[in-house]
Amino acid sequence: xxxxxxxxxxxxxxxxxxxxxxxxxxxxxxxxxxxxxxxxxxxxxxxxxxxxxxxxxxxxxxxxxxxxxxxxxxxxxxxxxxxxxxxxxxxxxxxxxxxxxxxxxxxxxxxxxxxxxxxxxxxxxxxxxxxxxxxxxxxxxxxxxxxxxxxxxxxxxxxxxxxxxxxxxxxxxxxxxxxxxxxxxxxxxxxxxxxxxxxxxxxxxxxxxxxxxxxxxxxxxxxxxxxxxxxxxxxxxxxxxxxxxxxxxxxxxxxxxxxxxxxxxxxxxxxxxxxxxxxxxxxxxxxxxxxxxxxxxxxxxxxxxxxxxxxxxxxxxxxxxxxxxxxxxxxxxx
Amino acid sequence: xxxxxxxxxxxxxxxxxxxxxxxxxxxxxxxxxxxxxxxxxxxxxxxxxxxxxxxxxxxxxxxxxxxxxxxxxxxxxxxxxxxxxxxxxxxxxxxxxxxxxxxxxxxxxxxxxxxxxxxxxxxxxxxxxxxxxxxxxxxxxxxxxxxxxxxxxxxxxxxxxxxxxxxxxxxxxxxxxxxxxxxxxxxxxxxxxxxxxxxxxxxxxxxxxxxxxxxxxxxxxxxxxxxxxxxxxxxxxxxxxxxxxxxxxxxxxxxxxxxxxxxxxxxxxxxxxxxxxxxxxxxxxxxxxxxxxxxxxxxxxxxxxxxxxxxxxxxxxxxxxxxxxxxxxxxxxx
DNA sequence: ACATTCATTGGCAGCGCTGCCAATCAATTT
DNA sequence: AAATTGATTGGCAGCGCTGCCAATGAATGT
Numbered sequence: 001x002x003x004x005x006x007x008x009x010x011x012x013x014x015x016x017x018x019x020x021x022x023x024x025x026x027x028x029x030x031x032x033x034x035x036x037x038x039x040x041x042x043x044x045x046x047x048x049x050x051x052x053x054x055x056x057x058x059x060x061x062x063x064x065x066x067x068x069x070x071x072x073x074x075x076x077x078x079x080x081x082x083x084x085x086x087x088x089x090x091x092x093x094x095x096x097x098x099x100x101x102x103x104x105x106x107x108x109x110x111x112x113x114x115x116x117x118x119x120x121x122x123x124x125x126x127x128x129x130x131x132x133x134x135x136x137x138x139x140x141x142x143x144x145x146x147x148x149x150x151x152x153x154x155x156x157x158x159x160x161x162x163x164x165x166x167x168x169x170x171x172x173x174x175x176x177x178x179x180x181x182x183x184x185x186x187x188x189x190x191x192x193x194x195x196x197x198x199x200x201x202x203x204x205x206x207x208x209x210x211x212x213x214x215x216x217x218x219x220x221x222x223x224x225x226x227x228x229x230x231x232x233x234x235x236x237x238x239x240x241x242x243x244x245x246x247x248x249x250x251x252x253x254x255x256x257x258x259x260x261x262x263x264x265x266x267x268x269x270x271x272x273x274x275x276x277x278x279x280x281x282x283x284x285x286x287x288x289x290x291x292x293x294x295x296x297x298x299x300x301x302x303x304x305x306x307x308x309x310x311x312x313x314x315x316x317x318x319x320x321x322x323x324x325x326x327x328x329x330x331x332x333x334x
Numbered sequence: 335x336x337x338x339x340x341x342x343x344x345x346x347x348x349x350x351x352x353x354x355x356x357x358x359x360x361x362x363x364x365x366x367x368x369x370x371x372x373x374x375x376x377x378x379x380x381x382x383x384x385x386x387x388x389x390x391x392x393x394x395x396x397x398x399x400x401x402x403x404x405x406x407x408x409x410x411x412x413x414x415x416x417x418x419x420x421x422x423x424x425x426x427x428x429x430x431x432x433x434x435x436x437x438x439x440x441x442x443x444x445x446x447x448x449x450x451x452x453x454x455x456x457x458x459x460x461x462x463x464x465x466x467x468x469x470x471x472x473x474x475x476x477x478x479x480x481x482x483x484x485x486x487x488x489x490x491x492x493x494x495x496x497x498x499x500x501x502x503x504x505x506x507x508x509x510x511x512x513x514x515x516x517x518x519x520x521x522x523x524x525x526x527x528x529x530x531x532x533x534x535x536x537x538x539x540x541x542x543x544x545x546x547x548x549x550x551x552x553x554x555x556x557x558x559x560x561x562x563x564x565x566x567x568x569x570x571x572x573x574x575x576x577x578x579x580x581x582x583x584x585x586x587x588x589x590x591x592x593x594x595x596x597x598x599x600x601x602x603x604x605x606x607x608x609x610x611x612x613x614x615x616x617x618x619x620x621x622x623x624x625x626x627x628x629x630x631x632x633x634x635x636x637x638x639x640x641x642x643x644x645x646x647x648x649x650x651x652x653x654x655x656x657x658x659x660x661x662x663x664x665x666x667x668x
Numbered sequence: 669a670c671a672t673t674c675a676t677t678g679g680c681a682g683c684g685c686t687g688c689c690a691a692t693c694a695a696t697t698t
Numbered sequence: 699a700a701a702t703t704g705a706t707t708g709g710c711a712g713c714g715c716t717g718c719c720a721a722t723g724a725a726t727g728t
Contacts (some may be wrong), residue, residue, distance in 0.1 A: 012713095017678095025680095036677090060716085064682080065715080081413075081415065100440075103425070123394055246703090356707075360706085370705055372706065395685080
């Protein structure tokens, strides 16, 4: 009719009330199925709602009732399936309880995370879910005083603000190292990505080196690319590392994407796995489980973490730390 | 002090105004940097803001100004990097223009998508971004009258509601078929996933078969699993297909995840690629580009699609369809 | 027949902020 | 010196809905 995107002003609850011949509060009660009303009234209201195509205005409703059903979720990246999994778990729990998620991507940047927290808080969300325990000072202050529940996900190595749902990150690194050591590998290298931003990857590496040190060993060499992780970075990283240290017998990767890249390099080069070189990843991704030789890795319950964090945050659970654990997958590459 | 998550009632603009000794509208003007005010006033206001830790309430602001900076984004799934890419593009453009994205996952279910549209519309978003052109009748009606810009992404084969940003889906299937035919493959099979839900995969297959038909050929056999796509489903699907038709010389997969699964099967079985069997995927994923032999596939500009859709929707561009095209990657598996 | 209970219902004051308009005051203009 | 201009500023009416409370009328009890 009009050609414009904005149609005439939206139908309001008052108009529905007038059309149905009842009071505003009655319409409100019927729509929220809260309080009492007769069946006849309900039918009259619903009829008017459908006839007018009424869509409730949550903005107004939230303002009036001082309590939003929005939940802010901040993830470091979308490129990594890990966060997609966490989001999936959280989304599920959120949807089930009638909440909506407002999502932000921090790009592994604490300053950006801080900005996102500020702008999310201005929507007065019921809760904010974040990755990790590392935040700027101001971010922590805002979260503490923001009136929203806070859930920090994935890592439990440190002090949380409110709810913490994850697993011992450094311990995954230690477990990985112990596994390689138990299998007899001694000349171990590391191929990783930007550690200054990905603090959890840094914690894993620290745990890994810690366990090596307990056996009187250390990493023979490391190849760290100052970019986000990817299959390609893993492949190229391993290539450079091997060029420097052809005597390596095992490599620990910063995650499975990287490890798959390394695995592909070995396939191309005909490097025997694990005979000539052992590979160890992190995450327990699908693709790493289905390579001709499943990659040795640590599986983390990511969907569960998202789901648990969302559920606890929305059910008024007391502040607590939940350790969901992790699982070492032996695979066939180590 | 209190132990409860909800702290004392949040600071309001009125309190800031009182603390700064100015009027409410002045605070509002300073905070939004809109209208005029003296430098001295600005300092007084900002000082009070910082002192009280004031966080603006967008809910109230949006209600008062009748125009939200929220944008709804509905994706079919989080498990598929494709949508993560689209989201990344959209998120970026949204952030840059000061908008927030509210995200929902439809799980490839039109009814669920309809629900999500209804609940997003109740937040009076500035725009709604969706995947594909297929929606329920009621969903289309709500979107038309919802007062929000609508951008349908990824596919342009059909009629859009407002903005459409994507590429010719069926044509990707045709291009894939023509490529295989040009290379001399004639005994072609298909390995796919749940087509009833993933309508774009169905359109690709239709285009593929269409091109085969034009050469007087047809698919020799097909193996379709009624579940979402994954590396595993691709591997197992190819295994079953080959068991039935060991005479196949090429396989078209519903996407790259599936194709990578098929590729892994061939590696494990020692099936020569492309000598004995050619593989063709769809999406142009990173992992498919980095396998020892890069997988033949179609690369789609997903991040660009998300970014373009968001930008057009927020800049008041007229209703239009934007074809961003796609690119056939020859790879080494066909 | 009159008091008491209870399910329904409507009225209306905000929720915290923005938009509009009028008021104020110093700087210019005639 | 009176008038005009323009930059600042405060007041206040909503935005659309919910929460509270009073009003209504029917049902029940004594």
